[in-house]
Amino acid sequence: DVKVTQSSRYLVKRTGEKVFLECVQDMDHENMFWYRQDPGLGLRLIYFSYDVKMKEKGDIPEGYSVSREKKERFSLILESASTNQTSMYLCASRGSGTQGYTFGSGTRLTVV
Amino acid sequence: AQRVTQPEKLLSVFKGAPVELKCNYSYSGSPELFWYVQYSRQRLQLLLRHISRESIKGFTADLNKGETSFHLKKPFAQEEDSAMYYCALGVNQAGTALIFGKGTTLSVSS
Numbered sequence: 001d002v003k004v005t006q007s008s009r010y011l012v013k014r015t016g017e018k019v020f021l022e023c024v025q026d027m028d029h030e031n032m033f034w035y036r037q038d039p040g041l042g043l044r045l046i047y048f049s050y051d052v053k054m055k056e057k058g059d060i061p062e063g064y065s066v067s068r069e070k071k072e073r074f075s076l077i078l079e080s081a082s083t084n085q086t087s088m089y090l091c092a093s094r095g096s097g098t099q100g101y102t103f104g105s106g107t108r109l110t111v112v
Numbered sequence: 113a114q115r116v117t118q119p120e121k122l123l124s125v126f127k128g129a130p131v132e133l134k135c136n137y138s139y140s141g142s143p144e145l146f147w148y149v150q151y152s153r154q155r156l157q158l159l160l161r162h163i164s165r166e167s168i169k170g171f172t173a174d175l176n177k178g179e180t181s182f183h184l185k186k187p188f189a190q191e192e193d194s195a196m197y198y199c200a201l202g203v204n205q206a207g208t209a210l211i212f213g214k215g216t217t218l219s220v221s222s
Contacts, residue, residue, distance in 0.1 A: 033209055040121065042198065042214035058209060090156065100146050100158040100200075101210060 006104035019078040023091030031094040032074035036087040081111045118213035133184040135199030144202035145182040189220045
């Protein structure tokens with residue numbers, strides 16, 4: 001019954017590594033989103049995509065990039081991981097209309 | 113600019129007490145408002161949408177455009193309601209994302 005799948009639940013990476021976080025949805029949704037969730041800061045939007053190969057910066061895009069080559073897959077890339085990118089990363093998708101989001105279970109990334 | 117404010121980081125109540133989680137928004141147009149809940153070790157899930165006017169798990173929320181509020185209420189809290197609650201604002205415009213508040217942790221004790 002899982003509709004939004006994030007490939008890793010926990011990741012530990014070293015400073016300077018290039019990190020890929022993968023997200024796949026099976027609901028044929030046009031819109032996909034990446035947020036990071038930090039205590040006391042809530043959910044902050046990193047990037048989103050409203051169509052294949054389209055992307056829009058969110059509130060905190062610095063240090064991140066994204067890729068959406070297929071409708072069902074939206075990847076978040078940390079070009080050179082830093083310790084301040086240690087966080088919970090949440091992927092979500094949304095169809096058209098006034099539906100809410102469906103979230104993945106999250107990836108807890110630790111950069112050491 | 114659009115903004116969502118949840119003034120309480122933590123709300124602690126006793127089982128059976130009424131609960132009100134506050135949410136205020138800033139948006140000049142016609143908003144879409146949502147409440148999301150995250151139970152311990154579970155994914156974030158949709159609790160309520162203002163447009164559907166449902167009651168889920170005993171929770172209700174009414175959109176008050178005059179006060180720009182969308183407070184979440186439950187008359188009698190249960191221990192299983194303990195969770196993190198996020199209020200979110202959507203603007204009815206293609207190519208936009210939900211704006212979330214910082215969240216309120218609800219703790220219900222017996």
